[in-house]
Amino acid sequence: MAELSKALRARVRDSVSQLHSALVEFKNVCYANSLGPESMVLTDLIWAGPDAASGALGEIEIFSVDSGRLYPETYDLIERVHRHYGRTLRIYYPKAEQLEGWVGAHGINGFRNGLEQRRGCCSIRKIEPFRRAVSGRSAWITGIRRGQSASRAMAAAIEWDGAHGLHKVSPLLDWTEQEIWEYIRKKRLPYNTLHDSGFPSIGCAPCTRAVEPGADPRSGRWWWERGESRECGLHPRRQVAFAE
Ligand code: SF4
Numbered sequence: 001m002a003e004l005s006k007a008l009r010a011r012v013r014d015s016v017s018q019l020h021s022a023l024v025e026f027k028n029v030c031y032a033n034s035l036g037p038e039s040m041v042l043t044d045l046i047w048a049g050p051d052a053a054s055g056a057l058g059e060i061e062i063f064s065v066d067s068g069r070l071y072p073e074t075y076d077l078i079e080r081v082h083r084h085y086g087r088t089l090r091i092y093y094p095k096a097e098q099l100e101g102w103v104g105a106h107g108i109n110g111f112r113n114g115l116e117q118r119r120g121c122c123s124i125r126k127i128e129p130f131r132r133a134v135s136g137r138s139a140w141i142t143g144i145r146r147g148q149s150a151s152r153a154m155a156a157a158i159e160w161d162g163a164h165g166l167h168k169v170s171p172l173l174d175w176t177e178q179e180i181w182e183y184i185r186k187k188r189l190p191y192n193t194l195h196d197s198g199f200p201s202i203g204c205a206p207c208t209r210a211v212e213p214g215a216d217p218r219s220g221r222w223w224w225e226r227g228e229s230r231e232c233g234l235h236p237r238r239q240v241a242f243a244e
Contacts (some may be wrong), residue, residue, distance in 0.1 A: 002186040008179055015042075016049055018157060018171040019057055019141070026139035026167055030061045032130065033089055035074055036202065037180050038143030038172050040081075040189045045171075047085050060141065063090040063133045067125035068099070069204035073194045080190035092129035099124055109206060115225060118207075125204070131164060139167035145180075146173050148201075149218050177217075 004012065022029050031046060033039040046057045064078065082088050102124050106113065111121035134140045140161070146153045161168040172180070184191055194202050198210030200217035211220040 001188060004183065004186055008182055011175055011179055012045065012050065012183075015171040015175075016045055016051055016057075018169065019045065019060065020051070022139055022141065022158075022169045022171075023056070023059060026137075026169075028136070028138045029059070029141060029169070030063060030134060030137050030139075031141040032133065033062050033064045034143065035064055035077055035192065036143065037177075037184055037191055037195060038145060038175070040191050041175070041180055041183050042141065042143045042172060043081065043085075043089075044183075044187060044189055047087060061090060063092055065126050065129045065133070066091050066093055067129075067204050068094060069125065069206060071192075071194060071202065071205045071208075073192055074202060077190060077192045084190050090133075092133045094125045094129055098128065111207070112224070118222065118225070134164055134166060137166055139169050140164075141169045141171065143172050144170050145175055145177070147176060149216070 031042060033043055043062055046052075046060050046062060049057065051057060078089060078091070102120060103110070106117055106120070111118040139158075144152050144155060146155060155170055155173060157170055157173055159168045159170075183189070192199070192202055194210075198212070199208065199220060200211060201221055202208050203221055207222050209220045209223060211217070
């Protein structure tokens, strides 16, 4: 396994330190793993990082939300993460009754009929399971980076997430995309193979497409919408609320 650069080792130390601080300050902390490349880094820091032997970060529960509309490659990744670490991510699913009602009213792909319908689908398939996952927690961890979008550039390492009633901790805010991939490749971590086919940001299959090299990494998400609406509500920017 190749050695990490000095700069990257410093990033790792800083992020691990932030994770420890979050545990000390908030105690009841979970990590919302979005299954993107940043999530592979954070999962490794928590389950196999420099302090893994102490078990201190093992108190952080790692979960993902399965909307039911993910790419087959994303399900393969969940299985490969399991095999790599010998541990399973906790998976939260939408409530069947809510989903059946929504699909009955709007159709299986009704999220294409307008912003309200799209947000309705995200609300049932992503936000409600997310809310259940963080319920009773003091803080949740996210792998967002400032370089991912103009709205995420305004994020702080620790923020009050008023929409969900707990703190949000972002230990990878200052990592660059290159650093994320250097870590993944040098540590030979599992990652979503769609990233090798022009998908820098991957969500549900019907709402994500490949982008041209150099394009805004999030431009393949909800591409038929404009600008600031293109978050699923998990990371609303200050005025708003979850997105991966
Ligand atoms: S990303 Fe698309 S399919 Fe997934 S929950 Fe949102 S609207 Fe529904």
